Amino acid sequence: AQTVTQSQPEMSVQEAETVTLSCTYDTSESDYYLFWYKQPPSRQMILVIRQEAYKQQNATENRFSVNFQKAAKSFSLKISDSQLGDAAMYFCAYRRGAQKLVFGQGTRLTINP
Amino acid sequence: GAGVSQTPSNKVTEKGKYVELRCDPISGHTALYWYRQSLGQGPEFLIYFQGTGAADDSGLPNDRFFAVRPEGSVSTLKIQRTERGDSAVYLCASSFPSGGQNTGELFFGEGSRLTVL
Numbered sequence: 001a002q003t004v005t006q007s008q009p010e011m012s013v014q015e016a017e018t019v020t021l022s023c024t025y026d027t028s029e030s031d032y033y034l035f036w037y038k039q040p041p042s043r044q045m046i047l048v049i050r051q052e053a054y055k056q057q058n059a060t061e062n063r064f065s066v067n068f069q070k071a072a073k074s075f076s077l078k079i080s081d082s083q084l085g086d087a088a089m090y091f092c093a094y095r096r097g098a099q100k101l102v103f104g105q106g107t108r109l110t111i112n113p
Numbered sequence: 114g115a116g117v118s119q120t121p122s123n124k125v126t127e128k129g130k131y132v133e134l135r136c137d138p139i140s141g142h143t144a145l146y147w148y149r150q151s152l153g154q155g156p157e158f159l160i161y162f163q164g165t166g167a168a169d170d171s172g173l174p175n176d177r178f179f180a181v182r183p184e185g186s187v188s189t190l191k192i193q194r195t196e197r198g199d200s201a202v203y204l205c206a207s208s209f210p211s212g213g214q215n216t217g218e219l220f221f222g223e224g225s226r227l228t229v230l
Contacts (some may be wrong), residue, residue: 033217103155
């Protein structure tokens with residue numbers, strides 16, 4: 001079974017600085033998706049960034065970028081120029097095809113003004 | 114509607130009672146997923162529908178939990194004889210079918226918080 005591991009329960013960063021959240025996963029498949037979702041106190045999961053495993057180029061969305069290491073099964077999220085609105089729980093997730101999304105345990109990110 | 118809608122937003126019930134949680138997915142999304150999220154944890158998969166049928170119900174914890182999607186749109190998660198351990202946020206998500214417009218992303222509702230006293 002696929003598993004997703006986030007080894008950092010909590011992280012904090014100064015406003016305007018850069019922070020990296022770690023994620024590793026386990027799968028025997030070669031074609032899949034990886035995601036980072038953000039969950040603010042409102043509870044709704046919001047997609048931050050997605051990566052297709054067959055693409056070697058790391059995905060980027062404005063201040064958010066990933067470091068995708070397929071052989072190492074690692075998928076870290078880098079947030080540049082951190083803003084107060086980035087404070088939330090961040091979940092790494094794996095999905096193959098139309099199957100279920102498998103989540104990690106989450107990392108609580110605090111932004112210090 | 115524009116997004117995934119879940120009702121009720123909050124539900125407080127007594128141990129042993131029956132509850133229903135409703136999910137209205139994004140129009141055109143044939144896949145629908147239910148997850149359960151305990152405080153401070155990542156969401157845990159419960160069940161996934163493709164159209165009207167349950168394609169994977171391996172996450173349902175026991176036979177007190179049941180879900181339906183009779184017309185391939187709205188889904189209802191039903192919990193019988195509720196226990197205090199059922200207290201959690203129940204999240205619903207939907208997505209396009211495989212291929213085509215499917216970017217792999219699941220679109221989530223705001224969840225229903227269930228509290229069993």
